[in-house]
Amino acid sequence: MSVLSHVIPEEWILPKEFSASSPMWRGACPPLRLYSDSQELLKAAEGMNHVEESGLETRSVAHKLKPAMTAQDTANDSATTPATAEATTGDVQKKITPWSDAAQVLSELFLKQPPPLQQRNEATEPGGLVLVASLLHKAPNLGGLCRTCEIFGVSEIVLQNARLVEETQFRSLSVSAEKWIRVTEVKLSALRDYLLFMRREGYALVGIEQTAHSQCITEYRFHRKTILVLGNEREGIPIEVLHLLDVCVEIPQFGTIRSLNVHVSGALAIWEYTKQHLL
Numbered sequence: 001m002s003v004l005s006h007v008i009p010e011e012w013i014l015p016k017e018f019s020a021s022s023p024m025w026r027g028a029c030p031p032l033r034l035y036s037d038s039q040e041l042l043k044a045a046e047g048m049n050h051v052e053e054s055g056l057e058t059r060s061v062a063h064k065l066k067p068a069m070t071a072q073d074t075a076n077d078s079a080t081t082p083a084t085a086e087a088t089t090g091d092v093q094k095k096i097t098p099w100s101d102a103a104q105v106l107s108e109l110f111l112k113q114p115p116p117l118q119q120r121n122e123a124t125e126p127g128g129l130v131l132v133a134s135l136l137h138k139a140p141n142l143g144g145l146c147r148t149c150e151i152f153g154v155s156e157i158v159l160q161n162a163r164l165v166e167e168t169q170f171r172s173l174s175v176s177a178e179k180w181i182r183v184t185e186v187k188l189s190a191l192r193d194y195l196l197f198m199r200r201e202g203y204a205l206v207g208i209e210q211t212a213h214s215q216c217i218t219e220y221r222f223h224r225k226t227i228l229v230l231g232n233e234r235e236g237i238p239i240e241v242l243h244l245l246d247v248c249v250e251i252p253q254f255g256t257i258r259s260l261n262v263h264v265s266g267a268l269a270i271w272e273y274t275k276q277h278l279l
Contacts, residue, residue, distance in 0.1 A: 128155040128224065129273050130203070132195075134186050135232045135241070136262060139164055143173030144263040145230075150177035152274045158184045158194075195227065195244050203227045207245045208265050209237045210258075214248040222273045230266050 015034040018025045025034065131154055136142055142164055149157045162185035164170050165178040186194045195205055204223040209231055229245065231237035236259075242248070251260060251268055260268075 128153070128226075128277070129222075129270065130154070130156045130158065130198070130227050131266065131270070132158040132186070132191075132227055132229045133266070134158055134160040134188060134191050135237065136160075136230060138233055139167045139169035140173050141233065141261070141263045143170035143177075145266050146170070146174040146181065146183070147177040148263070148267045148270055150181045152270050153278055154181065154270060156182040156184055158186050160187055161185060191241065192244060195229070195241070198227050199246075201225075204247070205229065205245045207231070207237050207242065207248045208250070208269050209242065209248045210250045211242065211248045214250040217249040217251050217269060217272055220247070220249045220272075222276050224277060226273065228266070228269055228273070230262055233262055 018030075018034055024030060131145065131149055133142055133145055136145075137160075142159060146157055146165070148154075159165075162183055165174070165183060170178075199205055203225045205227050206220075206222070207229040208217075229237060229241065237245075237248075249269065251265060253260070259265075
């Protein structure tokens with residue numbers, strides 16, 4: 001079936017995967033019929049696998065249906081360039097989660113309920129990277145950051161208003177990432193106390209900002225327990241928060257524009273942490 005539908009075997013969803021995901025697929029009236037009563041497809045498969053032996057040569061019946069190549073076809077085939085061959089046989093996109101490893105994805109799709117946080121992968125357990133985005137206001141930036149955090153196993157994302165995850169602009173960028181990561185609300189008025197509390201819990205307070213004493217992010221070694229503070233879209237990290245931080249890191253730049261979008265900056269810093277601790 002995977003051959004007929006032009007997908008690789010790892011992406012083909014077997015009926016047993018549905019049956020194992022939820023009791024509703026094992027009942028008398030499942031949401032969708034998992035098996036067909038028709039024998040036509042079975043006959044087609046038998047025809048494809050049928051072979052005809054002729055001396056030492058074995059050919060597929062399907063081979064008989066292939067038109068004979070003309071001289072022009074042969075010339076065109078011989079003239080195929082490496083670039084053309086790569087275009088027809090080269091790499092392809094593969095963004096589908098292999099279903100052999102997707103029991104949790106099935107739970108999300110069919111039960112509409114993600115697994116409890118304690119059952120998610122080890123990278124999201126407490127004691128790792130926490131992204132503090134309480135200074136940000138724009139839902140698209142926050143939604144994109146939430147998605148990046150979930151993909152790279154960030155333990156928690158902190159927002160000034162947890163209800164932002166319900167906004168359409170947020171969800172259009174997060175693509176449901178908020179269901180798979182801890183989202184904590186810390187108002188601006190409580191940010192100072194939160195950062196000091198997390199320092200007492202053993203976290204290093206790191207900001208992404210260009211300052212007089214900021215370190216290059218490629219040379220900085222992140223602590224396992226790190227609070228990563230992002231600045232406001234326009235003003236960056238305010239002075240009263242800067243003074244609370246243990247260190248600021250900056251991303252090297254070689255162009256004319258003085259700063260990156262905050263979502264991009266956050267993503268680069270998360271990736272740098274991921275390389276150091278999770279890969």
